[in-house]
Amino acid sequence: MSFTLDRDRLVETMREQADIGGTENGGLHRLALSDADKAVRDWFDERLTELGLDVRVDEFGNMFARREGADPDADPLLLGSHLDSQPYGGIYDGALGVVAAMEFVHELEARDIETERPVEVVNWTNEEGSRFQPAMQGSGVWAGELDLEEEYAKTGADGNTVEEELERIGYKGDEPAAPRGDYDAYLELHIEQGPFLEENDSDVGVVTGIVGFTWGATTYYGEADHTGSTPMQYRSDALVAAADVVTQVRRIPSTLGDRTVGTVGSIEAEPDSINIIPGEVTFTWGFRDPKREVIDEAKERVLDEIDAAAEREGVDYEWEERMDVDPVHFAERCTSAVADAADALGYDAMEVFSGAGHDATYANQVCDTAMVFAVSEGGKSHTEEEYTSWDDCYAAANTYARAALTLAGRAN
Amino acid sequence: MSFTLDRDRLVETMREQADIGGTENGGLHRLALSDADKAVRDWFDERLTELGLDVRVDEFGNMFARREGADPDADPLLLGSHLDSQPYGGIYDGALGVVAAMEFVHELEARDIETERPVEVVNWTNEEGSRFQPAMQGSGVWAGELDLEEEYAKTGADGNTVEEELERIGYKGDEPAAPRGDYDAYLELHIEQGPFLEENDSDVGVVTGIVGFTWGATTYYGEADHTGSTPMQYRSDALVAAADVVTQVRRIPSTLGDRTVGTVGSIEAEPDSINIIPGEVTFTWGFRDPKREVIDEAKERVLDEIDAAAEREGVDYEWEERMDVDPVHFAERCTSAVADAADALGYDAMEVFSGAGHDATYANQVCDTAMVFAVSEGGKSHTEEEYTSWDDCYAAANTYARAALTLAGRAN
Known part of the structure; x- marks a missing residue:
């Protein structure tokens, strides 16, 4: 069996989505729950409905398009990613993952292939976390890791809540934002957003897990005095203390691990003000690593450094945790399906650990999960310069589609 | 001759001005050319007109109230400071200096004293430089150190220009913004805005000069990559480079001088963003010292450090000079007049060098100048907590008035 996607159609579908909220410089500005997000959701709905899939929207705006399998009672395979973007971000990011899933079901239709399991294509709400925090909000609510009402109430810079914006664009659905029954597995394709695949001349990445992370914010309280008339020894400069911590956060990873x-x-x-000693400085800090104990150690060290810097500069401080996510290790049967697919297709694949969080982090709470990475040129992402060649898009999408077919099972 | 001011009237006049733009917390919010500034200008005009002085306004809004002397052809003595404040600043700052000058001429009237020289009380436009930059704008234009048209065109955060705001509040006068003939001397009372007088249990400060300063701004350009998927060795973090410089700016003064x-x-x-490596960071820096060569050395050192930090972190940068002002050393005949006045009044006076810039910096370009400092509790200024006791206000104002009478010369 040689199951590959239609390269021209993949490129065409990528271009179609990239036109919705596309920027002058070839990037994408499609913030969660914006008008552009509504437009791309409408497009997703239309394309998959045309293919005969049944599209449903949950109360948090997550969209699921279902294609039935030979065994309607089998737990479905879930496929997808997110269509929202960072401000002036790139056209690949999560969109390539949704498009690959759409092209997979399109190819099944084109070849009249029936799968054993039902297949669902998902577009998660607000993965980026830039307009509304936190990131991976839709998958987090769906997986029960974030609270629906709390997330509804989150406001963006414009003062509107998530719930208001869901209603405004018509994507607050009726379905509960929770798994509808059991899922057999979740498979997500995403660009790497890092340099390892390109560095190693690999065609595609087999993602074996996702680093965990800890995020916090610290505020130093010094004295906002006149810069001219306050001698150095009388100062409590909140920015000097913060600068100490910035320097230490740059150093700490090198003392812990090569992936930290x-x-x-x-x-x-x-x-x-140029003429006033900074009286109050707030800054965020974060550490990531594949190992939970390394993350904990990094956090302990930075809190020690924050305390030491406050002592040195004579300032007070407070800190708060912003987010803390455990590392994820994907199920072997899923990562094997990806590795075998790449192998069968003749792609040079490499095992990688994801440095960025993905919807797969939360999906992994619900069912076995794996991810495929596409090469990111220069490791750039979240900018208009993000770039993955069509060849690399195609290699990753083919690997993804073949692994999906393995996991869904071919019935005819 | 025992020439002292009326303590109750001084306090009353201070309270009157403090009510114009006063804040709930006992501070003052009277930004340059705001409605509150217009109101306090009207009050200044009314009070001095009542005393029989002739008030004129120049084209940059500087206000001069003239009391003729016995010799109308003698070069006048110029007295005053500024009535504008920092955002939520204190009620003393420049206002005490204007009030002391007003109380001086009031006392001359009350005692029917004629001076040899004419006396002019000035209220300079926009000394603070917070709504419109730069600071000391009115005295700078008047002294010919700043260009009238350039300063007219400066805009605040609300987008209005200085010229528009001068017109709006009705204080764009007809007189040229330049000295009307020669001046014999300029004398300014201001709060210290530093801790030395209080530390030394002094009643009043004899200011012998004003430190010079250099101000600049640097922008580092790094790479705004994803915080999770970008290994440490691939980063060019603009904030890490900036933090290095913050640390060095804290250290450099200790290597140069005890007043630096x-x-x-x-x-x-x-x-x-918590999740993106800072790609661009702009920060200001500044150094002050009584000695020009120390200022130059500090500037050279920080530019070396800026370059070294860029090299270490692999970022590009540019920098620009924001302001550079030479140190001022006041004329001995004027500082002696202040020291002798304090001595005659039995006040414990201390020679100090001003760490902050004042309108006296520019006035000193036009004529001999000196300043009197009032005690600043805790050295606090530019905040609502700024405080000078009425006793300290009175000591400084009396010293000021007596020195002014010496410089103006008593004719009867």
């Missing part, structure tokens, strides 16, 4: 990363991504100084 | 100060007051990271 640490970042201060956001910083705000008050009153933020 | 250095500060990073403002910092902005882009995209400023």
